[in-house]
Amino acid sequence: MDFFTAQDNARRKTGRLVVLLIAAVVALIAVTTLVITIVVYFMSDQQGEVMVSSLLAGLTPELMGAVALGVVGLVVIGGLYKRFQLRRGGGRVVAETLGGREIATGTENPGERRILNVVEEMAIASGMPVPPVYLLDEAGINAFAAGFDTRDAVIGITRGAIDNLSRDELQGVVAHEFSHILHGDMRLNMRLISVLHGVLLIGLLGYILLRSTAFRGRSVRRSNNQNGKGVVVVLALGIALAVIGYAGTFFGNWIKAAVSRQREYLADASAVQYTRNPDGIGQALIKIGSHSQGARLEASQASEYSHLFFGQGMKVGFNRLLATHPPLDKRIKRVMPSWNGEFDAALNAPTAGEVASESVAGFSGSVSAYASTTMTGASAQAAIASIGQPGPRHLANAKATLDALPARIRQAAQDPYAVRALIYALLLSQNTQVRERQLASLQQAALPDVYREVMSHAGDVLMLRDQLRLPLMELALPALKNLSVDQAMHFRQCIVELINADNNVSLFEWTLYHWLIHHMGLDSKGSGPAVRKLNNVQQECQVLLNVLARAGQDDPDKVSAALNAAEKELPFALSVKNEAPDMKALGPAVSRLRRLRPQQKPAVLQAMARCIEHSGQIKPAEAELFRVIADMLECPMPPLLIEE
Structure with a gap:
């Protein structure tokens, strides 16, 4: 699946998420109404057996309306509060909530230096800024990516992953998480956290009230000044709250499983594509299966963020249908078809020599080939094709x-x-x-x-x-x-x-x-209302391409040729202007172009590529501007390479 299709699918899944949420809220309203009706029945002065007709008589429109208003209000308020909290700090909020600490970029710890180098490589290869890396002091082998986009994304990694995975295995795990960032899964997961917080809040409140109700029940029994029916009512209320709380948790996990599971298979496949090394991610998954702690996390709020993790961070229990991740053996078989099905507990952790050999100085290699050879239009086309899939x-x-x-x-x-x-x-x-x-x-x-x-x-x-x-x-x-x-x-x-x-x-x-x-989040101006089609941003395209056409040249004929080449990729004509490019207008133009739908952006990128390649070669400054604008359009582009 290409980058733009994946982004569009993630956007469509947001609509599916809304449908699932509505279904969950309706179900919660029904459960809550029924439970309240039963509790009210037992708290009444009626005697004798429970009569279905009496219970149904209690289901009045007024009661159903009040319950519906309360449940919807709680879900909306809880979701808005969580969204505000996450928007203020992005992925850092998630990492710090889980007990993570940011790994200092100047760390001298060999294992920490190793994971930083792996993340730096993957970021530069993907064409996105290097995200901060957070370390979770957990024995389980796990990782996650959190944030709304590349500007506030973070990578989280557990101590168990650093201590037990080799460099190739870490690279496979990190590539998996970068796939979530690049293909829109990370943003969808963050929205899922906000949306489900209100649903899960009902379960949390039910749990809190259940504990207080149980305490009250013990007090009633000790005081001996209430009859037996009072104790029964207290226990019935406690059970009712437990049912409502479990229902909230059930529907929350159901939505997570419905949205998340298939995305894990796609991220595993992407990790193999990025590294061309199926053993990297495959062996990492095998080590999770052989490790005593597996991928489990002990953080108190891990369940809220369970759909973000590389591995199943929470115990599944009896119902695999609510698992946020596919079964481990199926994931391994997809990337390593020859796997024998056994989890080898004797698999070795990285050697001290391998960890110690990692240093801030980097790796062997040279960019001299790229510096001495000319980049052409083929380089630009290959870079566009590689967006989201280095x-x-x-x-x-x-x-x-x-x-x-x-x-x-x-x-x-x-x-x-x-x-x-x-x-x-x-x-x-x-x-x-x-x-x-x-x-x-x-x-x-x-x-x-x-x-x-x-x-x-x-x-x-x-x-x-x-x-x-x-x-x-x-x-x-x-x-x-x-x-x-x-x-x-x-x-x-x-x-x-x-x-x-x-x-x-x-x-x-x-x-x-x-x-x-x-x-750095220093631009306080928004990008304006959503723009869906290229025809709505003709002026913005004109400003952008006019700047690119004049990048490094002043010859009017060459500028005209560049714009004519770019025009072939667009559904409208471009005008040739003799005046110097308006650099002040370029920023707002790019900001508005960012609001294009994913499937509309390739035409803009292709027009940009035609504009800078018209002379037969692409200068470093042109390639630099090309990639930066693509990044600002939320299409992080890998470096332009010389075609083999």
């Missing part, structure tokens, strides 16, 4: 890219002061006079410690090849996201000072600035 070549390129970054710069990207200095240094002009004005302005605006780091790293950053600028930005993002609100706003102000030093906004300056504010 392959082994992208992983190899990511390793080589990390290795090509000087170790000193990689280490600086993990430090809260030095990381800001690296971004400032990326904006320094190659023109000596302009650079001197930038540094003078920065010395006045930046913190003294940060300015010293700029002067320390400026030489290395200015020597970086253009192909390494975007990977460095992606690598720096986790540290930048840990800045406080005041630090982030000051950071943004310093960037604006650097850009305005020469009264001109270059293509790269626009790219860096808008990419950063997009992913």
Whole structure:
């Protein structure tokens, strides 16, 4: 399944989720009404056997209306509260609720360094910013991805997974979680948490009231000032609340199972496609089956987030139909058809040598082939086809890219002061006079410690090849996201000072600035109402393609040829304008284009590709802008590679 089809299916599943929720709420209203009717009957002064006619007489329209209003109100309020809570912190809220702590990017722990390197590789290969990684101090082998999109996504991993899985197995697990991020499953799962919180809240309230009712029942029996019927009423109320609570939990798990199970098979298949190594994810699943703790988590709120996990994090019990994950053996058979069906408990954990060999310096390899060979239209077409489904070549390129970054710069990207200095240094002009004005302005605006780091790293950053600028930005993002609100706003102000030093906004300056504010959540402007068709965004496409057509060239004939090539991919005509591109209008244009339906976005990407490839080669700055805008359109694009 391609990226855009997967995104569209995830969007459609949101509608299915609403239908399931309505069905669950109707069922809860029926159960609650019946239970309340029975309780009211027993609390009345009527004597004798339970009469069906008497119970039915109690089912008045007033009672049913009051119950319906109460249940719907509780579901809506609970869902809105949870949505607000999650929206404020994204995936970090989920990770911290489960007891996770963020792994410091500069950690010296070999196992933690290993998982960070695996996540960094997968992120750069996928064309998305590196997400923060949270460690859960749990013995079970498990992982999860949480967040609404790539801007607030996090990866969670258990201590059991780090200690027991080899590097290939960790890569398979991480690839599985990246599939959930890229294909829209993660966003659907977050919506599922919000929607089900109100339903599960009924179960939680029932449990709390049941405990208090049981305590009250013991008090009644001790006081001896109530008759036997009073105790029966108390117990009946307790049982009633237990039934309502169980019903809420049942319907919540039913919806989770209905939405989640098939997505796990697809994510497993994607992990194999990304790594071309079925043994990686397959052996990880086998180790879950052979491990004493399996994938189970002990966190008190793990059940609420059970559908997010890599493995079945909670005990299933007698009813497999409510399991959020398919059976382990079926998942293994799908990725490893030759598996003998046995869980080998003797499988080894990663050796000390394997873990210790991981370092911040990266891996062997080189990007010289990509630097010395020209990218063409075939590179752009292959990159579009690889959106949401990077392959082994992208992983190899990511390793080589990390290795090509000087170790000193990689280490600086993990430090809260030095990381800001690296971004400032990326904006320094190659023109000596302009650079001197930038540094003078920065010395006045930046913190003294940060300015010293700029002067320390400026030489290395200015020597970086253009192909390494975007990977460095992606690598720096986790540290930048840990800045406080005041630090982030000051950071943004310093960037604006650097850009305005020469009264001109270059293509790269626009790219860096808008990419950063997009992913750091510093852009307070919304993207406006939903746009469904390309015909509704003709002006926005004109602005975007006009900028791309002039990227790195001024010849009117070449600009016209680029726009004519792009026009063939769109259902409307483009006009050729002689004036310089309007960089201020580009940001709002991209923001509105982000509201296109998934199946409408490929035409925009194809038009962009035609625009930058018309000359027969794609320059690094053009490729950079192409990928950044694709990312901002929520279509993270792998690096453009030289076609073999």
